Amino acid sequence: MSSGAVPAAGVESSDLWARVFAALYDPLLWMGEKAGMGARRRNLLSRARGRTVELGSGTGLNLGYYPDDLDELILTEPEPAMRTQLARRLRGSRRRAPVLDASAEQLPFEDGTVDTVVSTLVLCTVDDPDPVLREIGRVLRPGGQLLFLEHVRSESPRLSYWQDRLAGPWRRFAEGCHCNRATLELIRASGLKLEDVQEMPWRAMPPIVRPLITGAATKGEI
Numbered sequence: 001m002s003s004g005a006v007p008a009a010g011v012e013s014s015d016l017w018a019r020v021f022a023a024l025y026d027p028l029l030w031m032g033e034k035a036g037m038g039a040r041r042r043n044l045l046s047r048a049r050g051r052t053v054e055l056g057s058g059t060g061l062n063l064g065y066y067p068d069d070l071d072e073l074i075l076t077e078p079e080p081a082m083r084t085q086l087a088r089r090l091r092g093s094r095r096r097a098p099v100l101d102a103s104a105e106q107l108p109f110e111d112g113t114v115d116t117v118v119s120t121l122v123l124c125t126v127d128d129p130d131p132v133l134r135e136i137g138r139v140l141r142p143g144g145q146l147l148f149l150e151h152v153r154s155e156s157p158r159l160s161y162w163q164d165r166l167a168g169p170w171r172r173f174a175e176g177c178h179c180n181r182a183t184l185e186l187i188r189a190s191g192l193k194l195e196d197v198q199e200m201p202w203r204a205m206p207p208i209v210r211p212l213i214t215g216a217a218t219k220g221e222i
């Protein structure tokens with residue numbers, strides 16, 4: 001470091017884990033993608049249209065599933081280690097899309113200028129989903145849609161008990177992921193209008209992240 005400053009040990013190790021987690025992300029999800037998650041992504045993203053912004057793109061697992069006729073696809077990802085993996089996937093893909101270093105809490109778009117926002121496994125990870133949902137509502141055009149695919153808090157008391165018990169260690173392991181978050185209720189409370197919500201299991205993944213929801217939430221026309 002040119003300043004001669006030495007980062008705190010905790011910072012150093014969390015940077016290291018962020019890099020390890022980004023490198024392990026695809027192998028960790030591989031079985032789940034083959035067991036149905038890939039098909040869920042394909043179904044959801046076939047509904048994308050117009051100017052489309054993806055939040056927290058990670059390693060780019062959605063990249064191959066977008067329709068060819070989008071007006072524009074913009075990928076956002078605030079974590080440098082994930083952006084490195086994303087750039088690698090983009091280089092091996094025929095898809096061209098800019099990658100912005102942007103957090104979902106502060107998107108670099110004017111009000112009402114986006115047709116589709118995509119969030120897959122991101123609303124579980126952001127620190128506080130409420131400001132993120134407000135930001136999504138801000139950038140969407142009236143009639144624009146949030147397409148989501150998220151793992152959520154279980155409705156089974158037994159499983160939600162374990163989600164609560166394991167939330168701390170899981171968050172440290174999975175780079176901030178909250179396995180016990182009731183994301184569907186948060187989307188409903190945001191004022192976006194829920195459509196076509198489906199619930200299903202995330203097969204071949206640990207039980208605490210197995211309950212999945214997918215669907216669209218639309219911003220009302222003015």
Ligand SMILES: C[S@@+](CC[C@H](N)C(=O)[O-])C[C@H]1O[C@@H](n2cnc3c(N)ncnc32)[C@H](O)[C@@H]1O
Pocket residue numbers: 055056057058059060061062077078079082102103104105119120121122125126127176177
């Ligand atoms: C579990 S990964 C999901 C990656 C990808 N969307 C997918 O479906 O595989 C969560 C992603 O959200 C990103 N993330 C974390 N905090 C974020 C924030 N505040 N805004 C946007 N993305 C964030 C992480 O860096 C990570 O890439």
